[in-house]
Amino acid sequence: MSATTSNLEAPAPSRINREVLVKWAPLLVLGVLLLLFPALEWLEDFREGKDHIYLLDSRFFSIRNAARIAIAAAPALMVAIGVTFIILMGSIDLSMEGTVSVCAVLFAFMFLALGGTLASWAWIAIPGALVVGAVMGFLNGLVHVKLQIPSFMASLAMGFVGTGFALLLTGGDRIRIEDELFRSLLTVRWLNFPIMVYVALAMLLLAWFIQSRTTLGRNFYAVGGGEELAKASGLNVSRVRIMGFTLAGVFFAMGALLAVGRIGIAETATGNNFMFVSITAVVVGGTALWGGIGGVWNTLIGVLIVNVINNGMVVIGLPNWIQDATLGLLVITAVVLSTDRKSVSFVK
């Protein structure tokens, strides 16, 4: 089997080699999807004999729908950016569901206790939630690094603890945040897009800055590219890892804030589904699970791919049970395509 693969990849001189393809594939996929869903709509209307100009009459390819996709994608983007840093280091963080729930619930408690409107001291709840996220991420990193537990298991366990803690805090209740000023994240629109979309974009730029213009960001790549090498060149890998998990926690908290802003409710279930969606988005965006390759822009593409698929399927009228399986197969395909099989001996 390995012999045939190397034969297939043999024609190296051509411009389009595997590396280039893997690098641009996510963007290509996104482009194809953006054209595919309107095409399917067009086909359906054409069959029924309705007038339909491709793209112009599309329900999918419209600004209203773009806003809908952006709103759905914003919280997921925050969470996915957080886990991107971790995956860049070659680790994984599966604690996001717990962290998001705890941050959402504690944010709601703080917000209501301090006055319940952004116009009062309750604004402190926002930095407060970010601190909660940082602490959870820090603990997560400590468990992973100090107890030497593989990150997927350490973070999965911490995620369970987080969900349990959120349940303990709420006792299963939902907490409503009805402050108009805070809900303006969703309700106030600039150029057709609600404020939360711009907040998410600002955070994306911040993440990009951290990734490309800070020592910490470069250290993520160094650890992911080769941990032994990074260690040998004097890098304190344990510290980088713990800082990475802490940073991820802050972004999870940001995701929690946007999620609460979107539905106006904080509960234990706020964190549901973030794990699979964010991991899928990161991997589908082209950040390699082995570390060192990719970054936050890949994650943006990945989040958009996932949300475009989810939205497009609804628009063209496919039942929503298909979505889970589609994402499942998508993540497997993405990992397979991004894995250079010659460099991996085996996986567990």
Place this chain on the structure above:
Amino acid sequence: MDIEKLKPHFPWITLLVLVLIVGVVNPVFFDPAGLVSLVADVVPLFIMALGMTFAIYIGGIDLSMQQMANMVTVIATVYLANFGIGVALIAILAGFIVGGISGYVTTRLYVPSFVSTLAMGFVALSIAKWLSGQRALHMDATLRNDSFGWMFGNTAGIPHELVIAGLLLFIAWFLQTRTTFGRSLKAVGAGELAAVASGLNVDRVKILAFAISGVFAAIAGLMFSVKLSGGDANLANGFLLLAIVAVLVGGTPLTGGVGGVINTLIGTLIVMVIRAAMVYLEIDATQQQMIFGIVLIAAIALTIDRSKLRGIVK
């Protein structure tokens, strides 16, 4: 006394100590009838944990078990009318196939098992949602009793669930210790590269391990659906954490190679005693998940073989 020599004995000592503590604080715990029903209640979890043991024994993990069980509850409920007891065969086959695909994706396509099983779990979820129409389904009571009534009930004071659990434990134990396949599992768990070098068909062993894990998840799902007389896509939720905890507290480390199904029996009993203690101490259900999460971290930290982590796990 060397702590490494003591390590294999930790699980049963823990169990004994826990039982004694709970028993002294609350003597009612030793009431035979209560104890039997306590053990009978934990059977579906035990079956799931047995399957998880195979995945962890080779150094992998199966995060799809919960969704697999969910899928089977739906399959069992939907097809009970058509196939009667034959539904058990369909369930087992479904578990074998989905588990086998996870295994194939892990070994042949080099996707780490926590991703491949997570992904296949969502495929199973899709199937469950599709078959159930996203509703909670109910079994027809007479049909259920005709086909699966034997699963629950008592013979000479022994609940049938315990007999089923004992039988499955025996099968798993036999597979693990008395067959070439079991030996191969140990070889793969102890050192995969060495196993490859010695000419073992490692891929086949690993794929089979995941398939077996799927089968046990399916059997657990079948028991759930019969017990609760229905099926839906969320019925078995909450059991993934407990299944992992049961395997790890039992002394099978995340790195694989040692431990096994007997350890999982002890681990499941530990989980059961902790649960009973929490009920007695009036720690309500909302707090249990957090406590088990912490127990899980402690169990991993105590059992994991750190010499094997080098270069494999990040």
